[in-house]
Amino acid sequence: MSIAQWEHNATQHAEPFSQFIRYCISRNHKVMRRDALEQAFGEFLAEQALAPEVEQSVRCLLHWAQEAAFDARRRAAAFAVRPRVAAWRYRTFQLASAGGALSEMTPQAYLHFKESLISAPDTDPSGVLELDFTAFNPYVHKPAGAHSIGRGHTFIARQVASQLFLEPDQGAARLTEYLAQKTVRGQQTLTQPQLDTPEELREALLRADGVLVSHSADTQWADVADSLRALGFEAGWGRSVARIREAMALLLDLLDAPSATSIAKFLDRTNVITAVAILSPHGYFGQEGVLGMPDTGGQVVYILDQVKALEKEISERLYKQGLDIEPRIVVLTRLIPEAGETTCNQRIEPIEGTQGAEILRVPFRHPNGDVAQHWITRFAVWPFLDRFAVDAESELAHHLGCQPELIIGNYSDGNLVAAIMAQRSGATLATIAHALEKTKYLNADLYWRDHEENYHFSCQFSADLLAMNQADFVISSTFQEIAGTDVNVGQYEAHQHFTMPGLYRVVGGIDVFDPRFNIVPPGADEDIYFPYTDAQRRMPEYHETIEEMVFGESQPGRRGALQDRDKPILFTMARLDHIKNLTGLARWFGESAELRERANLFIIGGHVDAAASGDREERDQILLMHQIMDNHQLDGQMRWLPASKDRRLNGELYRWLADRRAVFVQPALYEAFGLTVVEAMGSGLPTFATRHGGPREVIEHDVCGFHIDPNDGVAAAALMAKFLNDCAADGEHWNGYSQRAMQRIQSRYAWPLYAEKLLSLGALYGFNKWLNRDRRQAYERYLEMFHRLMFQPAAKRVKR
Ligand code: UDP
Ligand code: LCN
Numbered sequence: 001m002s003i004a005q006w007e008h009n010a011t012q013h014a015e016p017f018s019q020f021i022r023y024c025i026s027r028n029h030k031v032m033r034r035d036a037l038e039q040a041f042g043e044f045l046a047e048q049a050l051a052p053e054v055e056q057s058v059r060c061l062l063h064w065a066q067e068a069a070f071d072a073r074r075r076a077a078a079f080a081v082r083p084r085v086a087a088w089r090y091r092t093f094q095l096a097s098a099g100g101a102l103s104e105m106t107p108q109a110y111l112h113f114k115e116s117l118i119s120a121p122d123t124d125p126s127g128v129l130e131l132d133f134t135a136f137n138p139y140v141h142k143p144a145g146a147h148s149i150g151r152g153h154t155f156i157a158r159q160v161a162s163q164l165f166l167e168p169d170q171g172a173a174r175l176t177e178y179l180a181q182k183t184v185r186g187q188q189t190l191t192q193p194q195l196d197t198p199e200e201l202r203e204a205l206l207r208a209d210g211v212l213v214s215h216s217a218d219t220q221w222a223d224v225a226d227s228l229r230a231l232g233f234e235a236g237w238g239r240s241v242a243r244i245r246e247a248m249a250l251l252l253d254l255l256d257a258p259s260a261t262s263i264a265k266f267l268d269r270t271n272v273i274t275a276v277a278i279l280s281p282h283g284y285f286g287q288e289g290v291l292g293m294p295d296t297g298g299q300v301v302y303i304l305d306q307v308k309a310l311e312k313e314i315s316e317r318l319y320k321q322g323l324d325i326e327p328r329i330v331v332l333t334r335l336i337p338e339a340g341e342t343t344c345n346q347r348i349e350p351i352e353g354t355q356g357a358e359i360l361r362v363p364f365r366h367p368n369g370d371v372a373q374h375w376i377t378r379f380a381v382w383p384f385l386d387r388f389a390v391d392a393e394s395e396l397a398h399h400l401g402c403q404p405e406l407i408i409g410n411y412s413d414g415n416l417v418a419a420i421m422a423q424r425s426g427a428t429l430a431t432i433a434h435a436l437e438k439t440k441y442l443n444a445d446l447y448w449r450d451h452e453e454n455y456h457f458s459c460q461f462s463a464d465l466l467a468m469n470q471a472d473f474v475i476s477s478t479f480q481e482i483a484g485t486d487v488n489v490g491q492y493e494a495h496q497h498f499t500m501p502g503l504y505r506v507v508g509g510i511d512v513f514d515p516r517f518n519i520v521p522p523g524a525d526e527d528i529y530f531p532y533t534d535a536q537r538r539m540p541e542y543h544e545t546i547e548e549m550v551f552g553e554s555q556p557g558r559r560g561a562l563q564d565r566d567k568p569i570l571f572t573m574a575r576l577d578h579i580k581n582l583t584g585l586a587r588w589f590g591e592s593a594e595l596r597e598r599a600n601l602f603i604i605g606g607h608v609d610a611a612a613s614g615d616r617e618e619r620d621q622i623l624l625m626h627q628i629m630d631n632h633q634l635d636g637q638m639r640w641l642p643a644s645k646d647r648r649l650n651g652e653l654y655r656w657l658a659d660r661r662a663v664f665v666q667p668a669l670y671e672a673f674g675l676t677v678v679e680a681m682g683s684g685l686p687t688f689a690t691r692h693g694g695p696r697e698v699i700e701h702d703v704c705g706f707h708i709d710p711n712d713g714v715a716a717a718a719l720m721a722k723f724l725n726d727c728a729a730d731g732e733h734w735n736g737y738s739q740r741a742m743q744r745i746q747s748r749y750a751w752p753l754y755a756e757k758l759l760s761l762g763a764l765y766g767f768n769k770w771l772n773r774d775r776r777q778a779y780e781r782y783l784e785m786f787h788r789l790m791f792q793p794a795a796k797r798v799k800r
Contacts, residue, residue, distance in 0.1 A: 001064050003089045006081055007102060010091070013057045014099030020044050020058060021077045021093060021100070024070050030117045031069045031446060034487075035711070037062045066489055069114045078105060078113040085146040086483045086493055086512045107507050111499040114446060119501045128501075131786070133469045134508030136779035142513045149483045150476060152515035153761055156768050157260035159515070163771065164258040172198035172255045178770060179251075182236075184274055185325060185402050189236035192229075202255055204231045205248050217242035221322040236270060239322035243269075264764055271763035272317050273428075275328040276310060277396055277404040277421070278303055279414035281388060282378035285333035285359060286343045287352060292606065292643020293342075294615035295378045297575045298675040299410055299434045301647070303331055305525050305751055306758075307357045313755035315355070326356055328400055332392045332417075334381075335361035337373045348399075353527075360399055362392045366800060375614070381413050382459035382795040389420035403427060406762045408475075410434060412460050415467030416791075423470065423780065428766040430758070431471040433481065435672035436464060436491040438498075440579055445498040454616075458503055458794040464495065465509055466791060470783055473516045473765040475758065477673040478697040482519070483512045485696070491672065492517070504790065518761055523751040524679045528647055531742045532655035532684040542652040549641060549653070550602060559608050559629065562600045563636040568724055569662040570599050571654075571685070573644065573676055576606025576621045578669075581690075581710050583624045585667040586640075588713035590632025594721040598728075601638040602657075608642050654683035661727065661734050663688060663720065669710045671695055681705060682745035686737035688720055698749070704740035 010017055023044045024032070032040065041062055045055065062068075067080040075095040082088055090110035094101050105113070108130065115128070143155050164171030176198050179191040195201050211227045219241040228237075228244075238244040250266040253259075280303055283295035287304065290296045307329050314327035331351070339345040344361065351357040364372040364384035372384065397403070408430045409418030415431040422429035437460055438444055441451065448457045468474060476482050476492070484490035495509035530537055550569070554561045562569075570589070574580040582605045589601045603625075607613045610622040629635060644650055654664070664680035666689035671677075673694035681687050681704065689695035691707035699705035706723070708716035727734040769776075 001083050003083045006064055009057045009061050010102050013054055016050050016054050016058055018095050018100045025072045029070050031114055034066050037068055078110050107497040111505050115499055115501040129504040131504050131506045132508035134511045136782055149512055150479050150517050150519035152517050153764055155515040157264040160768055161258040161260045161263045176201045188234050190234055192232045195232035198255055205252050207231050212241050212245050215241045235322050239320055267763040267767050268760045271767055272321055273405045273759055273762045274325050275402055275404040276406045278331045278408045279418040280410040281334045281413050282381050284342050284344050289645045290342050291645045292575055301675055302522050307351055308353050309751035309755035311354045311357050313759055329357040331359045333361055335363040336375055362395050364388055379455045380798055383798050383800055385417055389417045393421050412463045416463040419467045419470040428762055428769055429472050430475055431467050432475045439491050439494050440670050445500050448500045456798050462791040466783055466787055468510050471516055472769050473518055473761050475520045477521050478694045479519055480697050482517050520754055520757045521749050522754055523749040524682050528651035529679040529682045532658035539652040542649050546653050546656045557608050558641050560635045560639040562639050567600045569602050569657055570665050571602045571657050571662050572665045573604040576618045578617055581667045581669050583621055585665055586628045588717045590628055590634055592717035595717045596637055598721050598724045603640045604644050608640055654680055654685055658684040666690055667710050678745055678749050681741035684738045684742050704744045
């Protein structure tokens with residue numbers, strides 16, 4: 001659909017379109033998303049039939065409108081139309097006695113239209129702080145096609161090459177300057193500072209090749225170091241003569257005619273990252289007994305796996321580069337003095353499965369210096385973060401004894417702290433959203449005041465804007481996280497234009513075509529989540545415990561006992577958040593006689609005993625779950641256990657269930673990525689997962705699993721029942737899905753691939769940052785002002 005077609009439809013069918021607008025106004029609708037519009041149109045049709053082709057045209061108009069706003073007073077509607085991925089057009093429809101007139105709107109006008117519906121009418125639109133971060137973007141040329149979204153590195157490599165190439169002498173001089181100042185942990189690498197003109201560098205490279213050519217390819221750096229040092233070189237080109245010559249040849253090419261491929265390859269070889277700080281302040285960050293606790297889920301798993309993979313890859317790179325340096329990786333999180341049975345009150349915790357990576361915990365402090373003693377929900381950590389950033393920086397410097405070259409933020413709070421630290425130190429900044437809250441809560445921006453007491457979105461969305469604009473590169477797990485699908489809006493995309501009435505209006509929050517976005521999907525630890533068919537590595541020592549978990553009796557803290565052990569099992573495991581919708585799954589199951597007939601339901605989530613929970617949202621879900629089990633009398637067909645915190649046991653649980661031809665269900669209302677989906681599929685469980693979010697991209701529908709609509713439980717239950725019926729009729733049916741699920745995960749979601757890509761990005765974007773450091777000053781100032789004038793006052797309003 002093009003915007004011209006949309007306009008054509010709207011004008012051609014102005015009369016029925018205006019009737020529907022009047023219908024919405026008469027029902028007092030103000031702002032509606034596409035789903036709600038489509039539903040309202042169904043209700044409208046029940047009152048007023050339209051000719052089929054007219055009905056189809058109006059339906060089409062609504063389908064491409066992501067949102068509509070209705071103003072009874074002005075007798076007008078405004079539409080946010082998204083004719084294709086990440087393209088937004090705004091149109092207003094002014095009702096007239098017959099039909100109406102369509103006209104174009106700017107994003108500003110559209111946002112003002114919405115604001116006026118909920119704040120005082122006729123507020124002066126210029127009286128609102130309007131933010132446009134994209135105006136400062138150093139990338140004048142950006143890729144335009146949706147296929148480029150999430151592949152920023154290819155664009156940056158081309159841009160860096162052309163920047164160097166456009167001014168040939170200057171380019172060579174910049175490269176020479178870059179090499180001359182390059183130190184690693186205070187040690188000069190690659191070239192000595194006196195090799196400071198391109199001519200001298202070229203000459204030295206040619207002479208070095210003259211020396212190296214007489215050595216065998218596997219001669220070590222140590223054997224040629226003296227000769228190369230005499231020519232002005234230092235370690236860092238390679239451990240063997242073969243690698244040294246390759247890297248030097250790449251540099252000679254670059255000095256003559258830089259290309260995107262050679263610059264990326266050269267940096268990958270030489271711009272090695274040796275020390276990384278990873279920020280993840282909120283939740284209980286630990287290695288044992290924390291998973292499933294409030295705010296403690298996939299992010300912790302992701303980071304611990306990420307650290308292992310990164311350390312391994314850095315070690316290999318350093319080795320090949322000929323540098324005898326140990327990688328240093330530190331995860332910075334919050335120290336919680338009253339941490340229950342967790343280790344979150346310990347300052348240092350070595351990370352298992354690594355040579356030297358550690359968790360370093362730094363407490364949150366009140367303004368008077370007192371340490372905050374208890375866990376604090378992720379929605380209320382904001383007033384602590386500025387101070388945490390400074391404290392973490394000094395503890396890290398003390399602990400590491402060197403500056404990290406790369407700082408990686410996680411989630412809104414970690415990204416903000418990482419941004420502050422990177423801004424102060426000049427390190428390369430990567431951010432990872434994991435889950436942007438804005439798309440999870442309906443109209444969280446427009447009605448932000450209603451959410452403020454519990455969620456403090458004024459802080460969170462400001463932190464998100466700051467971090468995503470400060471980032472040198474952004475790591476995303478899927479394409480949809482950035483730019484959605486043909487019909488669904490991406491999580492980052494939702495930050496392009498939005499308004500928080502009375503606070504600020506964002507007309508350029510982030511541009512998803514910005515080349516800082518890169519898709520780097522995570523994996524699942526292959527030592528824990530491996531195929532159920534891998535008999536050699538199976539962990540039978542857990543089987544007795546698992547048998548008891550699944551088929552044991554009901555007892556305090558657990559509910560339900562499966563009466564018919566022969567039925568296949570529908571399994572789910574998640575934190576017991578509203579958004580995870582485990583209660584939704586229990587209800588679909590309860591309401592579907594067919595599914596109850598066919599299967600048992602096994603749920604692991606949160607606490608079964610509400611008194612044991614310290615989280616408001618979790619307690620609500622616990623009460624709801626009990627109510628559903630009572631109403632549908634599910635105790636003999638459903639079993640519910642509290643969070644299961646042992647990852648190795650969980651890995652074997654997935655496989656044990658696969659032995660019994662079970663399926664995994666992920667019913668979330670929205671799931672940013674969904675590690676459980678990767679774990680379950682990698683273990684061999686056919687998986688039914690929400691079509692809202694990452695699982696839509698992880699699973700190919702009806703090939704290696706199924707997409708389900710969490711808002712249509714009847715259809716989801718029917719799809720599961722049909723699958724189980726097909727499995728009962730054909731013994732191979734389950735196998736096919738299981739095999740394809742395992743293949744899908746093995747080929748795409750693997751940590752070694754992740755680490756390799758992340759470090760290549762660090763090398764490339766780090767150089768890009770150095771090359772363009774003068775261009776970012778205005779941008780940095782704008783961000784700093786936003787931080788001080790918007791974020792900090794909002795954070796001060798959060799109760800400590
Ligand atoms: N998890 C767990 N026990 C539980 C609940 C979750 O071990 O009771 C683990 C799960 O195996 C996965 C992670 O926590 O590794 C949850 O990650 P996911 O991305 O699915 O969701 P998140 O909690 O991050 O929203
Ligand atoms: C947070 C989430 O909500 C999940 O969807 C992700 O899988 C997890 O973080 C890891 O990125």
